[in-house]
Amino acid sequence: MPPDSALERLRLLACEDLGYAHIDHHRSARHGFPEVIFGEGKSAEQILGIFERIADREPVILVTRLDPAKARPLLERFPQAVYHEEARMLVWENPPLPVRGRGTILVLAAGTSDLPVALEAFHTARTMGNHVEKVVDVGVAGIHRLFRHREAIERASVLIVVAGMEGALPSVVGGLVGRPVIAVPTSVGYGASLGGLTALFAMLNSCSANVAVVNIDNGFGAGYVAAMINRP
Helix, strand or coil, X not given: CCHHHHHHHHHCCCEEECCCCEEECCHHHHHCCXXXXXXXXXXXXXXXXXXXXXXXXXXXXXXXXXXXXXXXXXXXXXXXXXXXXXXXXXXXXXXXXXXXXXXXXXXEECCHHHHHHHHHHHHHHHHCCCEEEEEECCCHHHCHHHHXXXXXXXXXXXXXXXXXXXXXXXXXXXXXXXXXXXXXECCXXXXXXXXXXXXXXXXXXXXXXXXXXXXXXXXXXXXXXXXXXXXX
């Protein structure tokens, strides 16, 4: 490329200051995946500005916690993007990353009400180049439903288990497999669930030693960590 263009690329290689955001263009070099845009609290214009600058350098972009109104201008500007409304995520792949994970990541949701958080984990791990499967509504209130999927559970290399209420499902799954289990507490439940704190505390106190826990409703974090564990 011309020297002036090369100098400009080098100048912005590590960080680009937009005034309202410092874009970390080195993220993919350090982590193997570009910086992800957290949409909540940002304006549509700010998200679009960050998105455009990342799209100049990266083939894949994720936007999390994105409501439909903020997704609209992104879809108009980047028609290849896909908005997953239930997961509140937008994914742009140009082209998609090849599947590079060494095995299957399985996402288990205790209840249908946990599905938005489970889908956030699902789309994150898939976009990061993994084969991902999901199973929904297999909570401990009807534990026999879980055992119908025993083959998929035992085949998975990493499991993400999403649950609200009393948060018991990760401990059960952790006791069945010799694989990493990433537990995701959700804010689903009645008053004493305390917005997910009850599930969080239960998961943190799991007696299954292969269970690690992310923050309440943090499907993105679970999907990201699972993808890193699943790298060859």
